Amino acid sequence: MAYFLIAVATKDNLQRCLETNMAGFTSSINGYWAFTDVDVGDYVSFLHGARVYNLYQVEEKVAIENPDEVGPWEPIKLSSRRYSFPFRLLLKPIRRLSESMIRPEFLYVAENLLLRGGYRKTHFQADEITLYNVSSMGVPLKKNGSHDINGWKIFTPKISFSKELTNPPRVFPMREVILQSLIRKTLERGVLGDVLEAFGIEGDPRDFEVLGEKALPSGHVDLLIKPRHPVGRNPKVLVEVKLGNAGKDDLKQLKVYLKESGPETVGGILIAKSFKKNISVDPNIRFWNYIFNGITKERAYTYEELADRLKICEEGK
Structure with missing residues (x-):
């Protein structure tokens, strides 16, 4: 279970989201990534507009061939x-609220927005503490019937x-x-x-969460591992992901992120x-490999197929 804030560019599009209980993402790679x-x-x-709605x-999640028609x-x-x-994301209403991002309860996401200089993203993942806070804001909403998807031509993106x-x-x-x-x-489902x-780090892996793209002064680290509800200590691990080969520049970048992220960050993982x-060895950084088992260039795969085939482990193990 995760909590996301979905960025909406215009007031008109926001109103359509609220009226239909639905989120829509563009046909770009960023839109597919959010989906x-x-x-x-x-x-x-x-x-x-710096407000959370x-x-x-x-x-449910669906991809449709005729979005302009419907x-x-x-x-x-x-x-x-x-x-x-x-x-498209088909949504069940839980609470009605309209809250300013300057509230301290939204600090985690607000820091990301500030350091990025604005939205420039389709969505932002917030931590579980933010979700708990939002769950007490506004008033409960009742679901207004099911979504009408008659006439939707559904396909499976790959x-x-x-x-x-x-x-x-x-x-x-x-x-x-x-x-x-x-x-x-993959980290959440068994590698934590x-x-x-x-x-x-002592503790039950279920008490930790993996968050996407945490902004820092010099950039953003790809993943952040942290306690869901820190008590006394707040040990964190930064994860940087590279699609191809990782080299000394990638290691240098991760070292900068470790320095900026505070004294309770215990180390980092470079996955490539x-x-x-x-590339040199660093005592605070571990090197991990990823591999997709049985992948061929002759066909395309669904996201779920790739998730089943993905394996990550420390280099040499």
Whole structure:
């Protein structure tokens, strides 16, 4: 279970989201990334104009071939390219609220916005403490019937490791943000115990969470591992993900993030397909490999298929 704030660009689009109990993402790679990153059962709110609107739980995810026909969002143009909204989250209303981002309860996300200089993202993952705080804001909402999806032409988007098979929005090329999302969920589903053991952190892995893209003064680290509800101590681990080979520049970047993230950060993990020979050993950073078992360039895969085939472990183990 995770909690996301979904960025909405215009007031009109926000109103359509609130009226339909639905979130839509564009046919771009960032839109597909958001669609895959959020799971059924996760919680979401909308973010627009430095305000947070409503709380929902994701009931279903669908991709449709005819988004322009069914609406409610009009296609947009960015950098002379046209994008529709094929990726949809069908939402169950939980609470009605309209709260300013300057409230201390939204500090985790507000820091990300401030350090990034604005939105520039489809969605932001908040921590579990933020979700608990939001769960007491506003008033409860009753669900207004089921979603009408008659006339929707549904398809299954896929990911390819070959340029020849790429055909957005039906088939996207593998990108680092997609890999980050897959690794975040793999860590949550059974590898967190290995991380805690590697850094000598005591505690039940179920008491820790993995959050995506934490902003820092010099950039953003791909993943942050932290206690869900810290008591006395707040040990954190930073994770940087590289799609190809990682080298000394990637190690240097992670070292900067470790220094900026505070004294309770116990170390970092650099995850890559392989590591260049010029990379040096650092006592505070572990090198991990990822691999997709049985992958071929001759076909495309669903996100779920890749999640089942992904394996990550410390290098040499």
